[in-house]
Amino acid sequence: AQKITQTQPGMFVQEKEAVTLDCTYDTSDPSYGLFWYKQPSSGEMIFLIYQGSYDQQNATEGRYSLNFQKARKSANLVISASQLGDSAMYFCAMRPNTGGFKTIFGAGTRLFVKA
């Protein structure tokens, strides 16, 4: 069965510091995509970053980078230079490349950025 595990229910980070949000996954599919989404208190879901399972390099999008370790089945999100606006829920998600693009999510990590 496919599963996403986020072991940090909540985290604090000082403004301007970097923070890593953990994500491990389990799948038997050889090809899949990994995603991170942000959900601010307003409730909207915002796509942040994508990593394909066959991508050789870690994905980066501005201050976001994805630390992809395929053998360990981990896909941690690194946010550099945290800002107050980064305070939100963060969800890790996985989509196997078979089965109609079905995407499953982890339980989420709530990030608090302190001034």
Place this chain on the structure above:
Amino acid sequence: DVKVTQSSRYLVKRTGEKVFLECVQDMDHENMFWYRQDPGLGLRLIYFSYDVKMKEKGDIPEGYSVSREKKERFSLILESASTNQTSMYLCASNSGQEGTGELFFGEGSRLTVL
């Protein structure tokens, strides 16, 4: 601006009522999804559809059904609402052909069943 629109942001229903949650997307996406979001559980997939009139069960389909008569519209139906279906419901869509397969979400429908 691309959009996924959910018909109701807030609903209050009584136990046993039939509930319809509607979702429309304007991006010509093949795939559409219904999730429910509960604290500590993240988003759990109820049903998804990869084509008109096609549907697949997700991880928690019990107590729900869906309808997709047109490509742009995906409805979630609670035949007889129960209090344990009080939750936030999120509709999403993505393309099966282009891009990364990222999901585009609606604003959510918060359902309270009394």
